[in-house]
Amino acid sequence: MTQTHAVSQDPYVPEAIEAKWQARWAERHANEPDLDAPVRPFYNLMMFPYPSAEGLHVGNMFAFTGSDVFGRFKRLQGFDVFEPIGFDAFGIHSENYAIKVGIHPGELIPRNIENFRRQLRRIGGMFDWRQELATTDPRYYKWTQWLFLQLYQAGKAYQKMGSVNWCPECKTVLANEQVIAGFCERHGDTKVEQRTLEQWYFKITDYAERLLANLDDAGVMDWSSTTTTAQRNWIGRSEGADVDFPVEGHDPIRVFTTRPDTIFGATFMVLAPEHPLVATLTSDDQRDAVDQYLERVATEDLVSRRVGDREKTGVFTGGYAVNPATGKPIPVWLADYVLMEYGTGAIMAVPAHDERDLEFAETYGLDVVSVIDDKGRLKASGPFDGRPAVEALPDIIRWLEDKGSGTGTVLYRLYDWCISRQRYWGPPIPIIYCEDCGTVPVPEEDLPVLLPPLDDFRPDDSGVSPLARNEEWYLVPCPECGKPARRETDVSDTFLDSAWYYLRYPSAEFDDRPFDAGRTRTWCPVATYIGGNEHAVLHLLYSRFIAMVLHDLGFIDFEEPFVKFRAHGLIVKDGAKMSKSRGNIVIPDQFIETWGADTFRLYLMFLGPFQEGGDFRDEGISGPRRFLDRVWNLVTRVVSAPTPSDATPRSVLVKWHQTTHQVTHDLEGLKYNTAIAALMELLNTLREHDVADRSIVEDLILMLAPFCPHFAEECWERLGHDSSVFEASWPGWDERLLVEDEIEVVIQVNGKTRSRVAVPRDATEDAVFAAALADPTTLRFIDGKAVRKRIYVPGRLVNLVLG
RNA sequence: GCGAGCGUGGCGAAACUGGCAGACGCGCAGGACUUAGGAUCCUGUCCCGCAAGGGGUGCGGGUUCGAAUCCCGCCGUUCGCACCA
Numbered sequence: 001m002t003q004t005h006a007v008s009q010d011p012y013v014p015e016a017i018e019a020k021w022q023a024r025w026a027e028r029h030a031n032e033p034d035l036d037a038p039v040r041p042f043y044n045l046m047m048f049p050y051p052s053a054e055g056l057h058v059g060n061m062f063a064f065t066g067s068d069v070f071g072r073f074k075r076l077q078g079f080d081v082f083e084p085i086g087f088d089a090f091g092i093h094s095e096n097y098a099i100k101v102g103i104h105p106g107e108l109i110p111r112n113i114e115n116f117r118r119q120l121r122r123i124g125g126m127f128d129w130r131q132e133l134a135t136t137d138p139r140y141y142k143w144t145q146w147l148f149l150q151l152y153q154a155g156k157a158y159q160k161m162g163s164v165n166w167c168p169e170c171k172t173v174l175a176n177e178q179v180i181a182g183f184c185e186r187h188g189d190t191k192v193e194q195r196t197l198e199q200w201y202f203k204i205t206d207y208a209e210r211l212l213a214n215l216d217d218a219g220v221m222d223w224s225s226t227t228t229t230a231q232r233n234w235i236g237r238s239e240g241a242d243v244d245f246p247v248e249g250h251d252p253i254r255v256f257t258t259r260p261d262t263i264f265g266a267t268f269m270v271l272a273p274e275h276p277l278v279a280t281l282t283s284d285d286q287r288d289a290v291d292q293y294l295e296r297v298a299t300e301d302l303v304s305r306r307v308g309d310r311e312k313t314g315v316f317t318g319g320y321a322v323n324p325a326t327g328k329p330i331p332v333w334l335a336d337y338v339l340m341e342y343g344t345g346a347i348m349a350v351p352a353h354d355e356r357d358l359e360f361a362e363t364y365g366l367d368v369v370s371v372i373d374d375k376g377r378l379k380a381s382g383p384f385d386g387r388p389a390v391e392a393l394p395d396i397i398r399w400l401e402d403k404g405s406g407t408g409t410v411l412y413r414l415y416d417w418c419i420s421r422q423r424y425w426g427p428p429i430p431i432i433y434c435e436d437c438g439t440v441p442v443p444e445e446d447l448p449v450l451l452p453p454l455d456d457f458r459p460d461d462s463g464v465s466p467l468a469r470n471e472e473w474y475l476v477p478c479p480e481c482g483k484p485a486r487r488e489t490d491v492s493d494t495f496l497d498s499a500w501y502y503l504r505y506p507s508a509e510f511d512d513r514p515f516d517a518g519r520t521r522t523w524c525p526v527a528t529y530i531g532g533n534e535h536a537v538l539h540l541l542y543s544r545f546i547a548m549v550l551h552d553l554g555f556i557d558f559e560e561p562f563v564k565f566r567a568h569g570l571i572v573k574d575g576a577k578m579s580k581s582r583g584n585i586v587i588p589d590q591f592i593e594t595w596g597a598d599t600f601r602l603y604l605m606f607l608g609p610f611q612e613g614g615d616f617r618d619e620g621i622s623g624p625r626r627f628l629d630r631v632w633n634l635v636t637r638v639v640s641a642p643t644p645s646d647a648t649p650r651s652v653l654v655k656w657h658q659t660t661h662q663v664t665h666d667l668e669g670l671k672y673n674t675a676i677a678a679l680m681e682l683l684n685t686l687r688e689h690d691v692a693d694r695s696i697v698e699d700l701i702l703m704l705a706p707f708c709p710h711f712a713e714e715c716w717e718r719l720g721h722d723s724s725v726f727e728a729s730w731p732g733w734d735e736r737l738l739v740e741d742e743i744e745v746v747i748q749v750n751g752k753t754r755s756r757v758a759v760p761r762d763a764t765e766d767a768v769f770a771a772a773l774a775d776p777t778t779l780r781f782i783d784g785k786a787v788r789k790r791i792y793v794p795g796r797l798v799n800l801v802l803g
Numbered sequence: 804g805c806g807a808g809c810g811u812g813g814c815g816a817a818a819c820u821g822g823c824a825g826a827c828g829c830g831c832a833g834g835a836c837u838u839a840g841g842a843u844c845c846u847g848u849c850c851c852g853c854a855a856g857g858g859g860u861g862c863g864g865g866u867u868c869g870a871a872u873c874c875c876g877c878c879g880u881u882c883g884c885a886c887c888a
Contacts, residue, residue: 677827
């Protein structure tokens, strides 16, 4: 862009000044706070990117810029801001990308990281590059493995066989959340299958109650409510009761129900096909039917069973259980709408008051007994008849407890975190299996367990990790007895890498500890964390869980890692989601080249509310650029021919102070788009009144600095300062200058705006009404009628209600 | 199906605890300066109307002196969760 935007002989040329200031920041170590002895530490964290594509896209830029604006604002407010950056470079996304382009991730990922670094420097983020980290660095993942060992030793990591989701295309196990309605999240037309594998799990369910309770504690967690809501739903707390239904000659069947108040209406029971009692309950004459049904279910995958709108199928076991409330025998059925992983894998079916049970009962002709009338009162419920069901619920639980038939319980939907991945690109799980000693953790002094270079890193459909094909790597002596043993060949989930990275940043240079106690105390928990809401449950919940474990083990003195979390919005393009298939991806580099990083930043922050996102329209960027050109010209004018401060009209002073007030509050609330609009208004006012008042323009530059750091530095220097604009302090305002001497009050007649009058700022209510009633336009609308009621909103509005 | 959010000009969007709807910007129209302008500057820009005035925040009701904002019922849209007992 070499066109002249301004009449000035010295036009604003972004590329020159951006390069100049980036070099100068690096020289001056401008973005490197004293990590050991900061005066006012402020840990400003943004979710680190995964370098799974060749470069950062506009969505990343939007998120990083929004976080950086906040960090720079805090810096100007006098905080020692620590704003680290790193790369979440392990994991399925990176690996799949490597497979796609046919380059080994060990080669490809560092190359991508280098490009990410270049882009991040170019955008002018306030990053402390000393503390950069990559989860793929053995210096990092040594401690990820250490973390696994801490959980293992604390009894929070265990192995179990489990039905897992298997994507034939990814050739790996998927987390439930990577399965979208039965299909792989990455391969929309690939059906996920069910496989059974031995896997490592973390006992996050032990922490369900604490994870939930802290969400309600605003003193501990100041988070976007959309995020806390998502976590609450994910944890899924249900209050109810475990109830035993006796079976003659067998163990009783235990069910979980949230509706013990409807127990008198339980007319049959349903077990999950995998339920352990199925075999013993089945009668001889039903054996064939049951076996057939089990066979049929087995050919279906776990995931499509979860899809809700299918017709219900099932089979009678031939067995009966006794309803402990009515004492009557009820048939026990088998159906795949009951899931083994939730509750006890068995339910009492109350078809009169549960839609799913009703559908099943109707299909198979089972009894339906209503126990609640249309007024919500119990009936056919023995001693509880006539009582409102909601109210009787706790008494029914107590009644069941007294009979020894059940107990009130709380159940969570949350399940344990499966961290095993049958993949190559991750930290090997630090476990060794010995025939004599069993499962042996790798001794801490042997960490890291290096991920070996492996030419053939692709997963195959055998279900075992690529590392299992590398005998010389996995055959090792047992650390305990020295006999030949075998390493665990699965790697851990990427979410484990990212669950603790914020702890590593302040301590990234230490190789003898994962995080330094002093540094952690100084900087953690994180003051402000900004990231995408797509991580609302997974990353953010896992990070919270890991922090709780570390807290309980005495490693850290807080249990919530992120004091304040805000989810940013998403950028769309011309009303549609950006995607490669649509071909509407915006490459940031081109825009930065054409318009400059500062203009790009300013535009991104201007195009919509940060927490909601916005629509990226190519032409829109010219507005912010025009604005910067005008500010530039104004600065030039202040340097050459300023207007004297005492000549500045009061109305302009008021606008100045109002702007400072508004921008400060808007930045605090991440309302960047309105903050920028306010700065534009201030500039418009200065231009209208032809004012080039040095004090005002300097404040304008200061307030622009978080958005356009290079531009602001350059202007600041031209204004004669020899230190960085970020060494200056954020402007304040004078409350007395927030209001004009004379204000305009709106006059409504019968609620409709009819006129407006100018009154002194401190006019009394009576004086305002007097002015209103003296206004000719107003009188015309009153038209001689009586004023029945007068409403007065101080300083704003008068409403005259006619009789 | 359940949960959360969002529906405002040609477009992106503003509007504090209910109090001037459309700030700011894009685009568009007209003008100025210009050999020229896709640069810059000025003016205008929700709709109908010459005006006075009237209408207007997805649709239909309600509360209120007053509703984009609160309540109820629809419709549309986005994002989660999805047979969770």
